[in-house]
Structures are given as C-alpha cells and as structure tokens.
Amino acid sequence: MGFNITPDVVETLAAHENIVGIKDSSGDMGQLNDLCARTADMDFDVMSGWDSLVLPATAAGAVGLVGVCANLFPGDAVRLLEAGTDGNAAAVRDLHHAMVRLEDAVLVKNPQITIKKGLEVLGVIDNPAPRAPQQPLDDEQAATVTAAIEDYLDETES
Numbered sequence: 001m002g003f004n005i006t007p008d009v010v011e012t013l014a015a016h017e018n019i020v021g022i023k024d025s026s027g028d029m030g031q032l033n034d035l036c037a038r039t040a041d042m043d044f045d046v047m048s049g050w051d052s053l054v055l056p057a058t059a060a061g062a063v064g065l066v067g068v069c070a071n072l073f074p075g076d077a078v079r080l081l082e083a084g085t086d087g088n089a090a091a092v093r094d095l096h097h098a099m100v101r102l103e104d105a106v107l108v109k110n111p112q113i114t115i116k117k118g119l120e121v122l123g124v125i126d127n128p129a130p131r132a133p134q135q136p137l138d139d140e141q142a143a144t145v146t147a148a149i150e151d152y153l154d155e156t157e158s
Helices: 007-014 029-039 051-060 074-086 089-106 111-121 139-156
Strands: 021-024 045-048
Touching: 007 021, 007 029, 021 029, 029 045, 029 051, 045 051, 051 074, 051 089, 074 089, 089 111, 089 139, 111 139
Parallel strands: 021 045
Antiparallel strands: none
16 A cells, blocks of 8 residues: 655655656546646656546646556557647547546456456466465456456457
8 A cells, every 4th residue: 555645745855866756646636736736847757657647647747657557558558648748638538538447447456466367368368366365356356357358449449
C-alpha cells in the first residue's frame, strides 16, 4: 500500500537535485493538476499512475505513464500518451474510453495477478499463477478479466 505525498511536500522535494520526478497514483486530478502546476518551471517530471487518466494528466502537464493496462497493450498506452502530449486527444478518444473500461475490469483484484491472467488470455504466457502468498483469481474474476480483454480487442482492432 502506498502513501500519498501532498503537493506541498512534492514541491519541496522537487527542488532537490537528486529527485527528478514522481508517479502520481492518487487518482485525484485536482492533486495531479496541483503537482504539475507547482513543478512546471522545475526540472521535474510528473507521471500518471492511471492509464485512464493519461489524457487529462498530459493536458495538465504530466509527461509519462506508469500504468497497469500498459503492460497488456503498451502500443496503445504510447498512442494515448503521445496524443495527450501533442494536444491531439480527440484522435484517441475512443481508445481512451476502451482503456478506461479495461482498467476498471483489470482492477478486480491485485493488478499483478490480473495482468498475469491478461497475458495468458493474450497468449503471452502459459501459467498465470501468482507467487505465494497471493491467491489466483477466482472463476468470476478470471471471466471478468478475460471478457474485458476480448471486448477491448473487439473495440480497438478496427
């Protein structure tokens, strides 16, 4: 479990020569906006920790993404990030909405477990079993992740 660092503290840390950026996973766009505004004139990068927020995060000044769904569809994550940083969000709006739905489904359990299942569905790995003490997805969770990936592929492969 992570801890939230307030924008006041981040601004102070951003001035330190050995600290070059932060991944914001708060899910709070107000906070992310504040982080970007406070550090805009500094040699400091703000990155989104949510795939679903990459477009609004880049509009606020974020420059990167450390997301969950990017592990399954890295090319799509790059397209979203580039469109956001280029100011061309409209070109990827449908992809953004598909990624939001995928992210919701993938978060039915610990992302390390659901991403392994997703990689199995995509044919990348053969055994999605997590390491102890984590438990595998139950049948309902596995079906949710599988359906979400299939739906995502149907929506984005056109």
